[in-house]
Amino acid sequence: MECKGITVDDLRSAEWYAGQDRNSYIHRAWMRRGLPDNALDATKPQIAIANTASDLTPCNSHLNEVAESVKQGIWEAGGVPYNLPVVSLGETQVKPTAMLWRNMAAMAIEEMLRANPIDGVVLLGGCDKTIPALLMAAASVDLPAIVVPGGPMLTGHFRGEALGCGTDVWRLSEEVRGGQITNGQFLQSESSMIRSKGHCNTMGTASTMAVVAEALGMTIPGFAGTPAPDSRLLALSHETGRLIVDMIREDRRPSDILTRESFLNAIVAVAAVGGSTNSVVHLLAIAGRLGLDLTLDDFDAAGRDVPLMVNLQPSGTFLMGDLYRAGGVLAALSQVKELFSPVPITVTGRPLVEYLTDQPVFDETVIFPRESPLMADAGIAVLRGNLAPRGAIIKPAAATAELLQHTGPAVVFDSIEDMRARLDDPDLDVTADSVLVLRGCGPRGYPGMPEVGNMPLPRKLLEQGVRDMVRISDARMSGTAYGTVILHVAPEAAAGGPLAFVRTGDIITVDVAGRSLSLAVSDAELALRGQSAASEAAYAAPQRGWAKLYVEHVMQADTGADLDFLVGSSGDRVTRESH
Incomplete structure (x- = not known):
């Protein structure tokens, strides 16, 4: 791709620092504080390091060390780095669910990037929601940006x-x-x-979003999956610092990299590595920030017939450290190179497919050969029917094959609390053929769409040796989880979706091959049914703060569960001056 290039006068930071007037004096004087005399010259790109390090986000707690390596690379290449702490979300810590604040984090990061005198940004993320939030913000502002994934932990x-x-x-x-x-x-x-610093060592959401960032073209190719304690992660972080300076000088922005074709490449990558279902809602949200037309149908079409090439938990046996020693993410993706569009570029300016050649595989028990994949069709499947008019999703690679076509009676839970109270009741009328239904857990209903879709199985069935059942909800599922779990049912119950009107005993049919999810109740009968009082009483009704704003403006899962007023890019311009 021919670089657009910029001149010194084009640096965005010059709007703050160039000139001899009072405003430029204030901006320069307050920022000196030990910087070299030429640090604020108009020739020096000013670069933020959007850093999600936090002691309360254990998977990201090492990112301050990573930021130092990024800083060294930026200085070496002629830029000036600044640590920019941003909202950090720890999946295991915050209640009720980290997803409640993904959009808030994205909005906060976006506003800070736009408000400050920076020319580009390095995005440091690890735990599940931090890389999506960072990418959503970068897409909205469209300054040169690059991701540093924090890496998986060592195996305990x-x-x-x-x-x-x-x-x-x-x-x-x-x-x-x-x-x-x-x-x-x-x-x-x-x-x-938990053996070391880093995020989950399975192909959970954190590892998946690192793969997604790489497949989208937003990392140095070969970075995703580098273990957090590995010295090569710091070396790549240093190189990222150097590269962001080049990106600014060549004016290479997210809008040049994040095209519709790059999103289709990311969908293929998720299928090939057995990635998390959470990638669906995050990719939709990132695309929404760019104004791209990406839908659930694209996930089904692009992911269909993509083979599963890696033998990693939760879909297989091994862990992220094994993938790295076996050749890494690029070696895995190179097995399905022909499925990737050759057009989208990466942060280096070169197409992703150029990095998928001559990638050796060192352990074929971890990365399977193309002719004998772990699973022939591993793409996330989109189901539709009268129970999910706007779609629901399932990860076949994590499911029991015999349950991918199943008919059984519903056992309905009106809320998480209802499920926990009754699930292990010895008198619960449930068998292995039953379909567990949980509602009230969508973006609006809980709120935040918690990771409770992989409901525990009733104790009495576990004692009988049952290890999987069909489960349906408007919730999400942890990327580390497994089972025949149908998720993201849209519209959710709290938005009046059909899930709200299912009754215990109703017959539900799942046909993943046929992409259908149906309830054996007529439309006329459903129209006569009201929501249960227990469901309505359990729906979220916040009276103040972020939760109230979220419930009033969050969209449904099939469009990414972003806030309706954040769709579309806003650019990097600041329209008001305060001095």
Whole structure:
């Protein structure tokens, strides 16, 4: 791609620092504080490091160290770096769900990037919602931007077995409830689960969004999946600092990189690595910030027939450290190179596909050969029908094959609290053929669309040896989770979707191959039904603050669950002067 290029006079920061008047005096004087005399010259790109480090976001707590390597690279290339702490969201910590604040974080980052005298930004993220929020903000402002993914943790072991962060929490907790292990044994594994700095070591949402950032072209190719403690992560962070200076001088912006074709490439990548269903709602939101026409149908079309090439939890056996030693993300994606559009460029200015050649695979038990994939069709499937008029999604790679076509009676829970109160009741009328339905957990209903879609199985069925059932909800599911779980039902119950009117005993049919999700109740009958009083009482009704703004303006899952007034790019211009 031919670079547009900029001149010194084009630097955005010159609007603050160039000149001899009172305003430029104030801007320069207050920023000196030990900087070299030429740091604020009009020839020096001013670069923010949007840093989501926080002690309360354990997966991102090492990003201050990473930021120092980025700074060194920026200085070396002739730029001036500035640490910009931004809203940080720890998936395991904040209640009720980190997703409630993804849009707030994106909005805050966007406003800070626009308001400050910067020419470009390096985006430091790790835990699930931080990379999506950073990309949403960067797309909205459209200053030169590049992502540094914080990387997965090292694998911990318990009793000689590798532990998949998150995935094995779900597995072991169900074994306790089913009587296979004691609660004491479960708790003994706790100190082994988190071995080092970094995010989850499974192909959960954090790892998936790093892969997404790379497939979109927003990282140095080969960066995604580098373990957090690996010295090569700091080396790549240094190189990222150098590259952002070049990007500014060549005027390479997110709008040049994030095209419709790059999003289709990201969908292919998610399928090929067995990525998280959360990627759907995040990619839709990022595309929305660019004004791109990306829909659920694109996920089904682009992801259909994409083979699963990596044998990683939760869809397989191994973990992120194994993927890295086996050749890394680029080696995995190179197995399906022919499925990627050759047009979209990366932050380097070169197309992604140029980096998918001559990528050796060092362990074919981790990265499968193209002719014998782990699964022939691993794309996230979009289901529609009278139970999900605007769509619902399922990850076939994490499901039980025999349940991908299933008919059974509904067992309905009106809220998370209702589910927790009744699930293990010995008198609950439920069998392995039942379909567990949870409502009131969508973007508006809870609020924030929590990761509760992978409902626990009833204890009495676990004791009988049942390990999977069809589960349906308007919620999300952790990227580390697994099972035959249908998610993101739209419209959600709280928005008047058909899920609100399902009754226990109604017959539900799931046909993933046929892409359908149907309720054996006529439209006329559904129109006569009202919502249960218990459901309506459980819907969120915040009276103040962010939650109130969120509930009043959040869109549905099928369009990314962003706020309606944030769709579309706003650019980097500041229209008012205060001095």
